[in-house]
Amino acid sequence: MYEWWQRGVVYQIYPRSFQDSNGDGIGDLPGIISRLDYLVDLGIDAVWICPIYPSPMADFGYDISDYRNVDPQFGTLADLDRLIAELHRRNLKLILDFVPNHTSSEHPWFQASRRSRHDPKRDWYIWRDAKDDGQPPNNWLSEFGGSAWTWDEDTRQFYYHAFLAQQPDLNWRNPRVREAMFDVMRFWLARGVDGYRVDAIHLLVENESLPDNPPNPDWHAGMSPARRLLRMHTADLPDTHALIPEMRKIADEFTARVLIGEASVPVERLKHYYGQALEGFQLPFNFHLMRTPFEALPIASLIRRYEAALPPGGWPNWVLGNHDRSRLRSRLGGAAQSRLAAVLLLTLRGTPTLYYGEEIGMGDVVVESDAVRDPWERNVPGLGLGRDPCRTPMRWSAAAGAGFTSGVPWLPIGGNLDERNVATQRDDPSSFLSLYRNLLALRRAEPALHVGEYREVWVDEQCLVYERTQDARRLLVALNFSDTSCPLPAQEPLRACLSTHAPVRTAEQKSTLLPFEGIILEPCN
Ligand code: GLC
Ligand code: CA
Secondary structure: OOOHHHHOOEEEEOHHHOOOOOOOOOOOHHHHHHOHHHHHHHOOOEEEEOOOOOOOOOOOOOOOOOOOOOOOOOOOHHHHHHHHHHHHHOOOEEEEEEOOOEOOOOOHHHHHHOOOOOOOOHHHEOEEOOOOOOOOOOOOEOOOOOEOEEEEOOOOEEEEOOOOOOOOEEOOOOHHHHHHHHHHHHHHHHOOOOEEEEOOHHHOOOOOOOOOOOEOOOOOOOOOHHHHEOOOOOOOOHHHHHHHHHHHHHHOOOOOOEEEEOOOOOHHHOHHHHOOOOOOOOEEOOOHHHHOOOOHHHHHHHHHHHHHHOOOOOOOEEEOOOOOOOOHHHHHOOHHHHHHHHHHHHHOOOEEEEEOOHHHOOOOOOOOHHHOOOHHHHHOOOOOOOOHHHOOOOOOOOOHHHHOOOOOOOOOOOOOOOOOOHHHHHOOOOOHHHHHHHHHHHHHHOHHHHOOEEEEEEEOOOEEEEEEEEOOEEEEEEEEOOOOOEEOOOOOOEEEEEEOOOOOOOOOEOOEEOOOOEEEEEEOO
């Protein structure tokens, strides 16, 4: 009665950095295929791969010049078909990235659109006249720095781009654009892809009359320049919400497919992405754990707010890291905290998404300024906005190139290689990898964990305890967010099934939580 995307765990792969198969220093599809047994052993259920389509790589694949092919850097369509088959043979699902908001400026649609004001594709993008003084039509800002409008000298108009000038926004008010993009969705679903993660969905449609966005009173100099303005007229608009059920209808032309929406909106707004009758995305991403202080009280209150904000029957989901955010170990300040975070992510109610490399405790890698690749860091340097540090190659072994490449990796491998790699951790019961493997195995074995109810049992400044129940089965999860031990706040005798503090003291009675300990317990009887 539960769907695979409710029971399962999603593993996110940044394809440039997972496994290189031909020595060019860039990960590729044959590389991913060669590592599928690792994913089976790890115990995940679905793989989401960031864009692999032909792209000039201005935003590393999020600028797509052909929606129906594979970029030669990543392989061929035949490789993609083989990936689908090899995943399905192992009972794993494949989720691709769908980028509806913008194309590459090199996409033939945009090339046609910019050719003349009368081209039939002109209205596929958002073109506007300059103001009388030659300035852009309004004050809207690009996420990656500067105005969101770029002047086209040949046709003497501005075009709108929520991201880079090389990523012009499509005009979703145009029914031809919608049909063309729905056909793109069908193209991969028909090849056997199990669903999409839909990129930047909250930015799909803008206010047509182009009012200025108001200033953000909370903006300060350390923040992204784009946040100077509130996105009142450019994000999270009702016209965007109305398009989501249309996308869902396309997915529902096929069986058992999922749509995951990348909507960066407050908890209370997520319902617009589910749809009131759940006719929208099955899983609008919940990014709020990444924005909440890693402390017991704020996290307990986030869980309450999120659960309360879900529309009736809406399935929850949780994200702790991705290709746009600092890695857990660096963000939370240490190995102990990130191990605790793993227990949290994999025991909350709802589908977890796990970012590659977190399972071996990778941290952000320092990328020297002359090695920076991310366009955001290049445009807006020095504020820590750059995403290269969390996109560095997966570390398979302590060998040169980390087993990722025999060539020169496109981003540096980073330090601590001896300890932070798959080969070293595989047989060490106290390693990160063992913790993740055990957690994933327990989550899969226990319906209470993958589909059970959630109830908060106890929270104070140090620790959070909740229970997960399914029928008669009851498990307790106790998390100590502090650096001192504390008594386990529980009345009944409990024994540990799993702890961050290896070796796992199975069957041992527990009455104390160690510093930063996360533990899954069952009643003794
Ligand atoms: C999303 C992606 C990000 C990308 C942007 C533009 O936020 O996660 O990586 O740069 O959209 O497509
Ligand atoms: Ca390669």
